[in-house]
Amino acid sequence: MLDRIVKVTEVKDLGAANALLTLRSPEQARLAHPGQFLMVKCCEDLNENPLLRRPFSIFAVRTHRRTGSPVGLEILVKDVGSGTHKLVQIRRGQELAVLGPQGRPFQLSEDTANEVRFACLIAGGVGIAAMYLLAGRLLSLGVTPVLFYGARGAEELVLREYFERFGIQTAYTTEDGSFGERGLVTAPLARFLKKHRRDRMRIYACGPWAMMRAVHLQALRHGVPCEVSLEARMGCSLGACMGCVVRAQGNPDAPEYLRVCLEGPVMSSRVINWDVPPL
Amino acid sequence: MVTENRGKSSRMEVDVGGITFKNPVLTASGTFAYGIEFAHLMDLNSIGGIVVKGISMKPIAGNAPPRIYETSSGMLNAIGWQNIGAREFVENKLPALRKYDTRIVVNVVGFSLEEYLEVIRFLNDHPGIAALELNISCPNVKHGGFHFNKDPRDTFKVTSKARKASRRIPLWVKLSPNVTDIRVFARACEDAGADAISAINTLVGMAVDVQKRRSRLRFVTGGLSGPAIKPVALRMVWEAAREVKIPVIGIGGIASTEDALEFLVAGARAVQVGTANFYNPAASQRIVEGLAEHCRSHKIKDINDIVGSLRI
Numbered sequence: 001m002l003d004r005i006v007k008v009t010e011v012k013d014l015g016a017a018n019a020l021l022t023l024r025s026p027e028q029a030r031l032a033h034p035g036q037f038l039m040v041k042c043c044e045d046l047n048e049n050p051l052l053r054r055p056f057s058i059f060a061v062r063t064h065r066r067t068g069s070p071v072g073l074e075i076l077v078k079d080v081g082s083g084t085h086k087l088v089q090i091r092r093g094q095e096l097a098v099l100g101p102q103g104r105p106f107q108l109s110e111d112t113a114n115e116v117r118f119a120c121l122i123a124g125g126v127g128i129a130a131m132y133l134l135a136g137r138l139l140s141l142g143v144t145p146v147l148f149y150g151a152r153g154a155e156e157l158v159l160r161e162y163f164e165r166f167g168i169q170t171a172y173t174t175e176d177g178s179f180g181e182r183g184l185v186t187a188p189l190a191r192f193l194k195k196h197r198r199d200r201m202r203i204y205a206c207g208p209w210a211m212m213r214a215v216h217l218q219a220l221r222h223g224v225p226c227e228v229s230l231e232a233r234m235g236c237s238l239g240a241c242m243g244c245v246v247r248a249q250g251n252p253d254a255p256e257y258l259r260v261c262l263e264g265p266v267m268s269s270r271v272i273n274w275d276v277p278p279l
Numbered sequence: 280m281v282t283e284n285r286g287k288s289s290r291m292e293v294d295v296g297g298i299t300f301k302n303p304v305l306t307a308s309g310t311f312a313y314g315i316e317f318a319h320l321m322d323l324n325s326i327g328g329i330v331v332k333g334i335s336m337k338p339i340a341g342n343a344p345p346r347i348y349e350t351s352s353g354m355l356n357a358i359g360w361q362n363i364g365a366r367e368f369v370e371n372k373l374p375a376l377r378k379y380d381t382r383i384v385v386n387v388v389g390f391s392l393e394e395y396l397e398v399i400r401f402l403n404d405h406p407g408i409a410a411l412e413l414n415i416s417c418p419n420v421k422h423g424g425f426h427f428n429k430d431p432r433d434t435f436k437v438t439s440k441a442r443k444a445s446r447r448i449p450l451w452v453k454l455s456p457n458v459t460d461i462r463v464f465a466r467a468c469e470d471a472g473a474d475a476i477s478a479i480n481t482l483v484g485m486a487v488d489v490q491k492r493r494s495r496l497r498f499v500t501g502g503l504s505g506p507a508i509k510p511v512a513l514r515m516v517w518e519a520a521r522e523v524k525i526p527v528i529g530i531g532g533i534a535s536t537e538d539a540l541e542f543l544v545a546g547a548r549a550v551q552v553g554t555a556n557f558y559n560p561a562a563s564q565r566i567v568e569g570l571a572e573h574c575r576s577h578k579i580k581d582i583n584d585i586v587g588s589l590r591i
Contacts, residue, residue, distance in 0.1 A: 041558065051505060053558050083349075099320075232344065233345055233349075235354065238557075240316055240332075244347075257340055
């Protein structure tokens, strides 16, 4: 992990209060693994409010056009509070303090190719931010990713084109029916799980707590290993503040907590007590 | 103007209760983990000391989330003393931390007087600890040692017993701001034999989610820290330093060199950097550098000359 002052080289407005920020940082880009995150100060001055940095999944690694070497990182920012509100207003050329890559990534290895045929990627809203690097890595390992992507409405289904460029199978859902299937993303997932052999399958999910909980229960029912990328209010991302915890499965009389920043953000869905939402 | 002092560096060492620190900048308990977590983000050898996360004899799981919430120029926390326990600390954290050229201070917590004494006795058997900081001021545990900081007679009692239990290691007491008059508690600590006072711990606060009509924290209340509390902390450090002869270590919203200087001028012998570590992991090192630069440019030969130099 590195703490760097990096230049914002591009800010792309994606609509629905979403922006895709490109950060120039070859050193940090080289270290990034799917599922990891950056801890980003939301304004140029470190001592300005909001004080605490905010965690963002690494959406993509930018590479040099000719050499192919990593030069930058992309993060998806949705304006949902004081920190992200400042961040979406950042202009190209401004500089931000960026700590990372942080956290435990998705557990992938060369063996994944032998063990896994299908990987179901389930994203809810800005949870899509954790899925792009993962999809790319799975493809390079020879695994077939299938994307299940849900949001409230069509305008919130941002960055779809990135996945469509991969040419992978996709299923979209919206709660208002404005794009794809009306309803929740767990519905097409359930059909897919019923229709396919599940012995060489994996599930990866990132989205609202209730969505990940529902995905976890389906995975459990079908005996499919499932990893989730968790969200929590985070103070430091260094394991120091102990703020970003989720409760672990286990004895309810002797609760244990896992830090999303160190033991996560990616965890097996089976280690989490889904009855205690962290937000 | 600066030519006269060129090349000469100012004396930065401070003495806190018989222990010399190479400079007056420490990191505050609960904001710097066990120190080593920050080793690749700053030079741990640069700072005077590290006060590690509060340690109890047995591991503590802590409170249910949500545990933190950011507020204007500060944050609320209700962690609830989550820690790995004293045994795990001395076996797996202390050896790595001791390799650095900095002082290690251990903040100690407990749910009863006996638990405080047990962890103090245990830590006294382990070399490499420069001082113990008795935490009787955490507002985020239901049956914790905070009640020792509600009546000065209890503060006297726990300090005096803890002082005796700490045969080898100096004992500091970290005081709460959630009292009517901090001077009374500072006096109780001094009378009971404390080697120093750390002030202040967090201020009890709250934030409400009006949509859900719930507190932002599962514990409902939390401790407020960060720049928001600095003026209150500064006033209390000033009061305490005038009341007692033992050193006072200033804590509360210190994020810059100027903040640290304010506390020193108000009477703090040393300072602890807390919440700033979360958003600026190298904040304490930057403050050490800033203090040295301040002394150089102001021709201050000894940092101790600043301590308690407030003009009234």
